[in-house]
Amino acid sequence: MVPHLTTALTGPLLDLEQRILDAMPRIEHWLRTQWLTHETPFYASVDLRNAGFKLAPVDTNLFPGGFNNLNPDFLPLCVQAAMAAVEKICPEAQRLLLIPENHTRNSFYLQNVAALLNILRQAGLDVRVGSISPEITEPTRLALPQGGELLLEPVQRKGNRLVLEGFESCAVLLNNDLSGGIPEILQNLEQTVTPPLHAGWAMRRKSNHFAAYTRVAREFAELIDIDPWLVDPLHASCGMIDFQARVGEDCLAGQVSDLLSQIGAKYREYGVEQEPFVIVKADAGTYGMGIMTVKSPDDVRGLNRKQRNKMSVVKEGLQVQEVFIQEGVYTFENMHEAVAEPVIYMMDHYVVGGFYRVHTGRGIDENLNAPGMHFVPLAFDTPCSLPDCAGKPDAAPNRFYAYGVIARLALLAASIELEETAPDVA
Amino acid sequence: MVPHLTTALTGPLLDLEQRILDAMPRIEHWLRTQWLTHETPFYASVDLRNAGFKLAPVDTNLFPGGFNNLNPDFLPLCVQAAMAAVEKICPEAQRLLLIPENHTRNSFYLQNVAALLNILRQAGLDVRVGSISPEITEPTRLALPQGGELLLEPVQRKGNRLVLEGFESCAVLLNNDLSGGIPEILQNLEQTVTPPLHAGWAMRRKSNHFAAYTRVAREFAELIDIDPWLVDPLHASCGMIDFQARVGEDCLAGQVSDLLSQIGAKYREYGVEQEPFVIVKADAGTYGMGIMTVKSPDDVRGLNRKQRNKMSVVKEGLQVQEVFIQEGVYTFENMHEAVAEPVIYMMDHYVVGGFYRVHTGRGIDENLNAPGMHFVPLAFDTPCSLPDCAGKPDAAPNRFYAYGVIARLALLAASIELEETAPDVA
Numbered sequence: 001m002v003p004h005l006t007t008a009l010t011g012p013l014l015d016l017e018q019r020i021l022d023a024m025p026r027i028e029h030w031l032r033t034q035w036l037t038h039e040t041p042f043y044a045s046v047d048l049r050n051a052g053f054k055l056a057p058v059d060t061n062l063f064p065g066g067f068n069n070l071n072p073d074f075l076p077l078c079v080q081a082a083m084a085a086v087e088k089i090c091p092e093a094q095r096l097l098l099i100p101e102n103h104t105r106n107s108f109y110l111q112n113v114a115a116l117l118n119i120l121r122q123a124g125l126d127v128r129v130g131s132i133s134p135e136i137t138e139p140t141r142l143a144l145p146q147g148g149e150l151l152l153e154p155v156q157r158k159g160n161r162l163v164l165e166g167f168e169s170c171a172v173l174l175n176n177d178l179s180g181g182i183p184e185i186l187q188n189l190e191q192t193v194t195p196p197l198h199a200g201w202a203m204r205r206k207s208n209h210f211a212a213y214t215r216v217a218r219e220f221a222e223l224i225d226i227d228p229w230l231v232d233p234l235h236a237s238c239g240m241i242d243f244q245a246r247v248g249e250d251c252l253a254g255q256v257s258d259l260l261s262q263i264g265a266k267y268r269e270y271g272v273e274q275e276p277f278v279i280v281k282a283d284a285g286t287y288g289m290g291i292m293t294v295k296s297p298d299d300v301r302g303l304n305r306k307q308r309n310k311m312s313v314v315k316e317g318l319q320v321q322e323v324f325i326q327e328g329v330y331t332f333e334n335m336h337e338a339v340a341e342p343v344i345y346m347m348d349h350y351v352v353g354g355f356y357r358v359h360t361g362r363g364i365d366e367n368l369n370a371p372g373m374h375f376v377p378l379a380f381d382t383p384c385s386l387p388d389c390a391g392k393p394d395a396a397p398n399r400f401y402a403y404g405v406i407a408r409l410a411l412l413a414a415s416i417e418l419e420e421t422a423p424d425v426a
Numbered sequence: 427m428v429p430h431l432t433t434a435l436t437g438p439l440l441d442l443e444q445r446i447l448d449a450m451p452r453i454e455h456w457l458r459t460q461w462l463t464h465e466t467p468f469y470a471s472v473d474l475r476n477a478g479f480k481l482a483p484v485d486t487n488l489f490p491g492g493f494n495n496l497n498p499d500f501l502p503l504c505v506q507a508a509m510a511a512v513e514k515i516c517p518e519a520q521r522l523l524l525i526p527e528n529h530t531r532n533s534f535y536l537q538n539v540a541a542l543l544n545i546l547r548q549a550g551l552d553v554r555v556g557s558i559s560p561e562i563t564e565p566t567r568l569a570l571p572q573g574g575e576l577l578l579e580p581v582q583r584k585g586n587r588l589v590l591e592g593f594e595s596c597a598v599l600l601n602n603d604l605s606g607g608i609p610e611i612l613q614n615l616e617q618t619v620t621p622p623l624h625a626g627w628a629m630r631r632k633s634n635h636f637a638a639y640t641r642v643a644r645e646f647a648e649l650i651d652i653d654p655w656l657v658d659p660l661h662a663s664c665g666m667i668d669f670q671a672r673v674g675e676d677c678l679a680g681q682v683s684d685l686l687s688q689i690g691a692k693y694r695e696y697g698v699e700q701e702p703f704v705i706v707k708a709d710a711g712t713y714g715m716g717i718m719t720v721k722s723p724d725d726v727r728g729l730n731r732k733q734r735n736k737m738s739v740v741k742e743g744l745q746v747q748e749v750f751i752q753e754g755v756y757t758f759e760n761m762h763e764a765v766a767e768p769v770i771y772m773m774d775h776y777v778v779g780g781f782y783r784v785h786t787g788r789g790i791d792e793n794l795n796a797p798g799m800h801f802v803p804l805a806f807d808t809p810c811s812l813p814d815c816a817g818k819p820d821a822a823p824n825r826f827y828a829y830g831v832i833a834r835l836a837l838l839a840a841s842i843e844l845e846e847t848a849p850d851v852a
Contacts, residue, residue: 028550029520094455124454
């Protein structure tokens, strides 16, 4: 189960949501058995799109950066789940070294680190933040916008261990997605590093994740007797694309064309009248750069210089070489007349909260993970604030349950993806 | 960590509480390592007494009956902890058979069953309530005072399995403390029965629990460098007491005398000016029957008929034969000018909530678990309702943390007690 949350949607439950709710014991049982054989990521966030007829993940982040956006009411849930997560990675650990992203001037991100730190400390860990940024050469106190400060200390390498001055830890927790590659200082550590290095974007590929997701979705769809497409965005990929040199355009246009006609066929099957679209992303990218919305194969041919620049540079200047093409899912949800996308947070295999990503300037067919978006935290469902709520045997789980289920399917896919892409230990 | 709760106490943290808070990472680490080698009870509630200088458990219930008294805000925490608990007893289970107490006319108790059922269902289990009461001979719907109803079905035994009509489960969850003995229908089942039968009062003894607790408290006291007495009530026991026949009075008076002088010595050491007292209880009793407050060995000699009757009958008419004598802990807490005793609820090894047991007609040296008492649910701490709360790295854990720690020491003691008293499988 997941917390009772409110969503941007009101009105009766949609068919798909209702079907997921009805199958709750079967779903929870199936998920429980999955976690017997698959290792849960330490934490994750999943971006969902709810098109009404279809509810699907569009991105799974293994280094979530928005813990500050969670409703503070969820803090005890986060703490409890963090205790479970810590017991798995390092049950005998008392100290944990947290390694954040290097962007120390992004105060939103610093608040995320502070929120995560708070959760881990409340879980009873002695945690310190070790920066691998070249700018942090001595202990540095950074003021937080809402009061308090964050202490970043320079990480030191001692043999095959990372330490801070006077601080040795059994495990290293990464909140750094390694988009710029795996720094030498993190390689071949004897400490437990979680998530593992191959979960970072230096090695991770969206295509692997969604390939695993497709298999998970198929099994899930069979379980509750639905068409897997209702929870799974179609996808394809192209290797060796160089937008600047116009290499690989044919592959891309071909895949786009194929996907669009598959989506079109599905839309006709379900009587959906909107125009099919796909999202083209860097297969190893993140941060909303290198993403375009495409409604025709022609859209990816003859890109102008500005478009090509946009597509060929992602975070920390990595060149795009592999491209992931994903079925676009229209969002059915909006908030204050702006498009809203739910983001679900998990620690260990527990859903611990979420928030809406809202962007007033964006359309229902665009990516919302972009600079300038607003966040709206999800709140507990009000019916549950009545004193007799816990006592009612027939209290209706609300629509958010379906979001928590789909997010956990993506979590399971991430787990399988990490197993399958783990480098040989030999 | 435990939820942020408010307590009846305001004012600065007391020395002992502060010391426990300061040692948080060390305590959590130690508890984590304990749970590597000891199996957590499925659930438990612990009655605490806070005397200011001393904070100690006075009773540990392995079949908690007050889930309806928990703050509904804690429901997601309960559900998450229930998921963890279920994964341990029967990870592959989808169905669970819940066996409640037989007192189907106690509407408070029925609300507890409904609340527990709700938690388990939200955790994704298919749960039904099977009654072993001779009065339940067909499916019976009982109306709940706050709306809704509870369906009780007669349990059937098929070979070595308990089933309901059309319902087979992998595990049986007991919410029946077996005070009246272990019914034949529950014996030699091949299903997992949790808590195990020897956790029921038919076999359980308070003296075993507190003997284990004393060892746990000693280890804990060493960890945080305090006198173990500050968290451990002194205790003793007498076997073969028959109040009606006045057999065993000498043993009892002797133990009372010894305990009172030990407590007196401790009071002098700590400058406590109150009068020492002890509580005399049935070693296998519960439900606030068979309990007396004693301030002198003379109090247990020459009892009148009424007192003897009270002490010799406990729940379901069991004769008292073994008696447990426990150091009385004055309660420092009160609420609306009435005496208050915190009760902490746990599922698996997580603290999931609690409430105050308040009794206006009772003194600070009396047992509060008696008919007619009032309950006041503990609420989340208000400072944590501010949106920036989760972001503050220095958010102060509040005094409730200490309660959660002491309750978990009692939980650990219960775990060790159950290991040590488990019947030979051979």
